[in-house]
Amino acid sequence: MIPAAVEHVRPETLDEALDALTDPEAKALAGGQSLLPVMKLRIVRPSVLVDIGRLGLGGVQLGDNELRLGALATWDTLESAPELKRPSLAALAGCAAEIGDLQVRNRGTLGGSLAHADPASDMPAVVLALGAEVVVRDARAERKLSAEKFFLGPFTTALAPGELITEVVFPLVEGSGSAYAKVEHPASGFALAGAAAHVTPDGKRSVAVTGVGAHPFLLPADADPLDALTEAEIYGDRFAPTEYRRHLAGVVVRRALDRARENMEKAA
Amino acid sequence: MTESVIGVARARVDAPDKVTGATRFAADGHVHGLLHARLVLSPEAHALIQRVERNAALAMPGVVAVLTADDLPLTGAGSDRTTEPLARTEVVFAGQPVALVVAENEAAAEDAVEAVVVQYEPLPAVVDVEDAMLPGRALARVVEEEAGGGDMESIHAGVDNGQEDGDEEQLSDNVLDTVHRSSGDATALLETSDVVVSGTFRTPWVYQAYIEPQVATAWLEPNETLVVSTSTQGSFVTQRELARAFGLPLERIRVVAEPLGGAFGGKLALMEPLAAGAALALRRPVRVVLTRAEDFQATNPASAQVTHLKLGARKDGTLTALTARMIVDRGSNAGWGVEGITTLLVAGPYRWKAHDIRGYGVQTNRFTFGAYRGPGAPTAAFALETLLDELAAELEVDPLELRLQNAVVEADVGVSGNPFPRMGAVEVLERIREHPLWKTRASLPADEGVGVAAGYWPGGTEPAAAVCRVNQDGTMTVVTSAVDMSGVNTGFAAIAAETFGLSPDQIRVVAADTATGPYSGASAGSKVTYTVGAAVLKAAEAAREKLLKAASEELEIAPADLEVVDGAVRAVGSPDHSITVAEISAKALRFGGRYEPIEGHGGSAQTRGAPSVAAHLAHVRVDQETGEVTLLAHVIAQDVGRALNPALVEGQMRGGVAQGIGWALFEELVHDESGQLLTSSFLDYAIPLADRVPDIDTLIVEVPAPDGPFGAKGIGEAPVIAAAPAIANAVAAAVGIRLRELPMTAPRVWAALEDAQA
């Protein structure tokens, strides 16, 4: 459990960091809660770690129409930020509170979780259901990716080499409600099945699931979510064989929708 | 008279150091010139080793050696983990140590492990324990080894194998041991019983999950003494095992047992041969520390077991007969297995008119079996206590009353053929019968239920000795060689304080090593307080005699008219006539002193075990949608003989229940069909975390052990035994399903609920 030898740099500015990340063997280090474990197992061996902790990317900014969360916002920040204590954003704090333990929540970050793209991680479902955009930059340019286009497969995203997530932007919908529901893996605590739901006063709903397939995904808006799950490709293992996991996905989708509606009623 | 300290709750003597981080564990000791070893583990479950390619590793910076079995100065006899710490020619489980990379620092060793290439010739992996028993099946070990002896089994429970018989069942050579216990015609009696229930029960390999991974450090003193500083449950047994492995005289080996960071049966002579072998080969100090992943793969968890069990009863609730066939997966352990213990405990603390019980110890290509709190007991209790509940349902009687009606009392003959000593089976069951949880169980919300179960542990014995020394300042040092596991030193302090007449704060308990200490067996088998504690009591008495003799001269009063109160000796009935223990001791411990040092030696050789029995109530809620079982409350009543320190006794009861929750709901080491371990981290191996352990109501029942110090008996193992079946019976009470396999994970419960509806 000792990682291979690695260099460590801690840039003070975003440009310096992006510059350091042009090295194809470099890896950004945020909270280290996913990266260091895989380095200790020597599954990943970067030549240099670019610590992005000093770039001031941890902010929570609530505007009139959107919420901007810095990539370095920790789970603890999301759980406790007063800006997020509103029914439409309840899924964010609710989900963050269910991640790991206190130590992990003090270190683990939103950007790190999205970039790592563990298919059983929780927050991606919320980012999808709330229709967020992921703001990414490399040494040359900045671009925005819809969450739906971001997750491509297990531990695989649309991030190009050298790109950093800087922010995640959530549109705000008046009077809506959201929630996250999860059945946790008995050992790891990650999602055996997790679902985030967002419902709006005009009757629209958006539901995303995680932990059940190669990557988290949105359920089609026009079909019954439970029907959609019977069609979906669901992953099976010893902790949740396919049939059981499909069933669990249905359970958490229903629970998330019920709670999102309750939250919406609170908003009214 | 001083107030008694027996029965009074006190903090553990080791608590302040542990809480403040002052304790030095085995991996913390600074050793000059220390080398660090890392293991090369076999990726194959069963294979012949063809070649170990080490040059690339040796060329790496900081690497001192790459050692294989041939490089260690072993005698070569034996194929157990002590005598063959690195696989010689054949690997018999995935995760078996094959080579040792030794380097100047841990990182260099770890780097070099990847550069060692071992070529294997794969052999069929034997992973299905029942199939492995059939004649003609592939063997889990093909290379014949010379036998190496060893005495690991006796450390835990030392039970015999029942009677020999000429009964010729056709079995493969994977069956290393058979046990047969029978009395009366059980089969005939079952046929005429009014009700008969039966089932096949499966339990998995379970990991001890101690906090501190296995670690040992070894070096040679200039005079060639091999010193081994280690995290172990027993110093003398480790010394013996090392002498056996390396063919060294005992006096050349000194084993120092460091403070233990948890063990639960799993820390006995597994790492020491590696560290010692490397130190002997290289003549430099070597430390082996396992990572958690290595600890999962390369150590010695509890056996998986398959139990076929059948029970009968008469209409009036009298139990008639039981037949059992119990198959114990020993993995690679050719030395011993739990088939002896589990065939004894499957009868539970109940009376049977006839029994026919067979046990089989079978080798497979999985791990090396090792002891884990109550080895062979939780597996047996799961089968028995589940079926007793089913029997009660068939008979339409209260399951607790059924158990009470048949509970053993003193002199009832058990399936061992020996009469039970006095044991509180009836008392603990009566105690939980009065508990509000049991009385109100009929009025619980939907999907909730309460289950009951009971189980006992026979209790081990082993001769032991202790020394009590009074220091110049009037305090006392108690010296034993027992490893302080589960707070035994705190119990010794109370025993010595009470016997001698000091307060426990004036007593320090130290663990000596094999070069310096009085004899003690391993801390295992629920025997330490019962045996070493009895020796401490005698040593304190002996010291007290010396004290009174000296005081008698000082005070000119006969010893019989003296008492020791609050650190002073005084005349009975005339308390002003006194002299302090410190004053007497100061007169003894000085140049030209007048009295023998106030020091006593005591020994014990218990000849009968003191069994401890516990009854449980579990209260669960089952989420019918997800299959998740939540334990809402748990009650345990245990006969502890005498609670020397109720806080510690309750701690043992809670810890046992917590581990029982692991058996019931979470813990399972899993291999795939080719023998690859799928659970080698806490990401895959679930244990009951704090938020899954509810309030546990601990009810202490005291039925004194005739030979125990102040009536105390061993209590460590009993509380884990019947926790899982109580939870299983609660699940049945809640939602009507009965699982035949542990752990009762959410997908299994859900599938059973689906089946029940179909």
Ligand SMILES: Cc1cc2nc3c(=O)[nH]c(=O)nc-3n(C[C@H](O)[C@H](O)[C@H](O)COP(=O)(O)OP(=O)(O)OC[C@H]3O[C@@H](n4cnc5c(N)ncnc54)[C@H](O)[C@@H]3O)c2cc1C
């Ligand atoms: C004990 C434990 C329990 C956990 N339980 C859960 C759980 O229940 N649910 C759950 O969802 N997660 C869980 N996690 C994972 C945790 O949430 C991690 O924090 C998260 O997955 C990664 O965030 P991080 O900041 O630690 O990223 P790091 O580990 O620092 O980095 C992860 C990866 O993302 C890259 N990266 C980091 N930041 C950026 C960025 N801004 N732009 C581009 N790439 C970036 C890194 O280069 C690396 O490849 C757990 C972790 C632990 C250790």
